[in-house]
Amino acid sequence: xxxxxxxxxxxxxxxxxxxxxxxxxxxxxxxxxxxxxxxxxxxxxxxxxxxxxxxxxxxxxxxxxxxxxxxxxxxxxxxxxxxxxxxxxxxxxxxxxxxxxxxxxxxxxxxxxxxxxxxxxxxxxxxxxxxxxxxxxxxxxxxxxxxxxxxxxxxxxxxxxxxxxxxxxxxxxxxxxxxxxxxxxxxxxxxxxxxxxxxxxxxxxxxxxxxxxxxxxxxxxxxxxxxxxxxxxxxxxxxxxxxxxxxxxxxxxxxxxxxxxxxxxxxxxxxxxxxxxxxxxxxxxxxxxxxxxxxxxxxxxxxxxxxxxxxxxxxxxxxxxxxxxxxxxxxxxxxxxxxxxxxxxxxxxxxxxxxxxxxxxxxxxxxxxxxxxxxxxxxxxxxxxxxxxxxxxxxxxxxxxxxxxxxxxxxxxxxxxxxxxxxxxxxxxxxxxxxxxxxxxx
Numbered sequence: 046x047x048x049x050x051x052x053x054x055x056x057x058x059x060x061x062x063x064x065x066x067x068x069x070x071x072x073x074x075x076x077x078x079x080x081x082x083x084x085x086x087x088x089x090x091x092x093x094x095x096x097x098x099x100x101x102x103x104x105x106x107x108x109x110x111x112x113x114x115x116x117x118x119x120x121x122x123x124x125x126x127x128x129x130x131x132x133x134x135x136x137x138x139x140x141x142x143x144x145x146x147x148x149x150x151x152x153x154x155x156x157x158x159x160x161x162x163x164x165x166x167x168x169x170x171x172x173x174x175x176x177x178x179x180x181x182x183x184x185x186x187x188x189x190x191x192x193x194x195x196x197x198x199x200x201x202x203x204x205x206x207x208x209x210x211x212x213x214x215x216x217x218x219x220x221x222x223x224x225x226x227x228x229x230x231x232x233x234x235x236x237x238x239x240x241x242x243x244x245x246x247x248x249x250x251x252x253x254x255x256x257x258x259x260x261x262x263x264x265x266x267x268x269x270x271x272x273x274x275x276x277x278x279x280x281x282x283x284x285x286x287x288x289x290x291x292x293x294x295x296x297x298x299x300x301x302x303x304x305x306x307x308x309x310x311x312x313x314x315x316x317x318x319x320x321x322x323x324x325x326x327x328x329x330x331x332x333x334x335x336x337x338x339x340x341x342x343x344x345x346x347x348x349x350x351x352x353x354x355x356x357x358x359x360x361x362x363x364x365x366x367x368x369x370x371x372x373x374x375x376x377x378x379x380x381x382x383x384x385x386x387x388x389x390x391x392x393x394x395x396x397x398x399x400x401x402x403x404x405x406x407x408x409x410x411x412x413x414x415x416x417x418x419x420x421x422x423x424x425x426x427x428x429x430x431x432x433x434x435x436x437x438x439x440x441x442x443x444x445x446x447x448x449x450x451x452x453x454x455x456x457x458x459x460x461x462x463x464x465x466x467x468x469x470x471x472x473x474x475x476x477x478x479x480x481x482x483x484x485x486x487x
Contacts, residue, residue, distance in 0.1 A: 046216050050182055051157055078134070081152040084163030090149055091167055097126040098472075099170040099193075101153055104136040105361075106255075106387055107176040108144065110199055113258035113461050114174075114468075115146040121465070121474040128168055130154075135322065138361050156181040165191050172472045174198050178206070182216075185223040194471040198464055199254040200229040202237035203405045205384060210241045218242030226467050230460075231409045249467055252460035253410060259393045259454060262369075273363040276345040277316075277370050283350075284313040284372045284437050289364055290320040290386040291377035296328050298426035299375060300335050300355075302433050307354070310437060314351060316367065318358035320378060320386070325359040332357065365390045373436045373443065376400045380429065385411065388420060392454050395447035399423060399432050413457070419449035 091097070098118055102108040108131060118127060127146055130153040131137045140150045154160040161184040170193045173184075177199050188195050202210065210217060221227075221243045228251040229235040239245050279285055286306065288299045296317055303315045315337075319328045325341070332339045337354040342363070345351055358364060368374060368391040376398060378386040384406030388398050398420040404411040414420040421436075423429045436443055 046219065047182060047186065050216070054156060078137075078152040082155050082160070084154045084160040084167075086151055086164065086167045090151065091126065091128075091169065094169055095126045096124075096169045096171050097128050097148075098122060098172045098174065099168050100127070100129045100174045100176065101179055102129060102131055102136060102140070102176040103153075103179060104131065104133040105139050107131075108136045108140045109365075110254050110258045111174075111176050112144060113254045114198070114464065115144065117461070117465050118468075119146040121469070122472070124475050125171060128170075135361055143362055154184075156183045158183055158187070161187045165193070172196065172468070174468075177201060180217070180220060180224075182220045182223075185220060189223045195224045195226075196468060196471060197224055197227045197229075199251075199460070200227055200238065201231070201234045201406075201409075202241070203384060204408065205405050207237050207241075210237075214241055225471050228464050228467050233409065249463070251463035251467065252457065254460045254464060255387060255389050255410070256454055256457040257459070257461040259389055261455070262394060271366050271369070273342075273360075273366050274369065275347050276342060276349075276351070277356075277367065278348060278350045279314060279370055280350070284310050285370050286313065286315050286373055286375070286433060286437075287364075287368065287371040287391075288315065288317045288375045289368075289377055289391070291317060291328070292320050292381055292383055293324065293327075294381045295377045296331055298380060298429055300332060300337070301426065302430035303355070304335075305430060306434060306437060309434070313437070314353075315355045316358055316371075317355060318364045318367075322359070322361065325357060329357045329359075368394045368396055371396050373397050373399065373433055375429065375433065378406075379403050380423075380426065388414065389454055392419070392450035395451040397421070397436050397443045397446035398450060399429065399436070401425075401429070414450065414453060417449055417453050419446060419453050421446070 100111050102111045111129065126148040128149050129140050129147050130151050131140055132153050137150060137152065140147065154164045165187055172194045173188050175197045178201055185195055225247065227238055227243050227248045229238060229248060230253045232250055235248050235250050239248055286303065299317065306313050317328055319325060329339055329341060332355045339355045339357065340351060340353040341357050341359040343359055371391065374391040374396050376386050376388050378384060379401035382403045385400060385404035387407065388400060388410065391398050400420065400422055402422065402424050415422055421432050423432050
């Protein structure tokens with residue numbers, strides 16, 4: 046079955062290679078990462094062959110979630126290097142620019158025998174941690190053979206992916222025996238992964254690390270994290286709508302809702318943050334065709350209030366801090382059938398949140414917010430417009446929703462401790478008195 050799986054991967058790459066080539070030419074994707082994806086890491090990556098903990102986080106969301114574990118991993122395992130891999134370019138940028146405690150960042154290898162074995166020889170992991178649900182059969186089998194423990198952290202099985210996993214249950218039952226522990230976000234995800242084939246005795250419910258990965262405002266010194274706010278010196282009275290992580294098909298309804306909002310609140314500002322960087326141009330042109338005065342964030346002057354109607358956030362890693370100035374937030378990926386995006390980042394700032402009907406990727410979190418009246422779910426573009434208009438006209442309701450959202454975040458923190466306990470069962474903490482020495486690199 047593994048041989049068939051590998052053949053399918055190769056076939057898939059052959060089929061999609063024209064599209065990948067076009068992406069490489071049009072958006073400069075993949076070109077610089079191909080060597081690492083084939084397992085060729087720089088010679089200086091792990092020059093002395095030190096043992097490590099390897100964390101894999103697909104993209105931005107997983108990278109930011111991994112942040113919750115890094116300080117304790119570094120403290121408990123001081124003699125192990127800490128490596129992190131990503132699949133996407135945006136995840137790579139965030140990991141390199143925003144994470145502390147990581148020794149090296151690299152691109153995840155293609156899941157083929159020769160590439161994963163080459164990577165394992167360089168990384169030398171004692172423990173391989175997969176953020177959320179990243180199941181790579183060849184790599185997991187190679188880790189087992191190399192003696193590396195494997196752990197699925199913050200795991201979830203969405204209602205959309207569950208039927209697909211069940212179709213391949215005979216194969217996944219074999220694959221999942223190579224995972225030593227499954228730390229799942231909730232009871233439903235735990236039940237699903239057991240049904241797919243995970244040994245029940247290895248499955249534990251730890252809660253969602255996304256709550257623990259958030260920095261509570263005011264809990265730590267700023268140290269420049271709020272630099273983006275210098276480009277948005279808006280007055281407290283100016284209404285600001287943030288459309289976050291939007292996908293194709295969502296910006297137009299947002300702009301139409303903004304048309305009615307501006308009729309009532311002429312000084313309102315709309316900030317659109319497209320999920321994919323390659324869509325920055327498209328979204329800017331869409332807004333201009335609507336007759337709006339538009340600017341990109343990278344065009345704004347520092348320490349000034351944007352005088353435009355619409356700002357396209359064309360940067361990576363600034364959205365989370367920008368929520369501080371929002372009057373209301375629409376979280377995208379939810380008005381089109383793409384499973385939704387993370388609603389916790391605006392929640393931690395106590396902002397009223399609106400999302401669409403498609404939140405299957407965050408079903409448990411979204412359900413908790415709705416149960417506690419900490420967010421608003423709309424069914425379509427018309428309801429989105431109504432919800433935003435009502436929020437902007439009702440400060441009492443905004444305050445109530447925002448307070449409930451922040452309280453829910455604070456009440457659900459605690460997954461980090463349970464996850465670290467699961468890690469300690471697989472890899473006992475080291476004696477901190479014997480720390481790996483620094484190396485001088487020439």
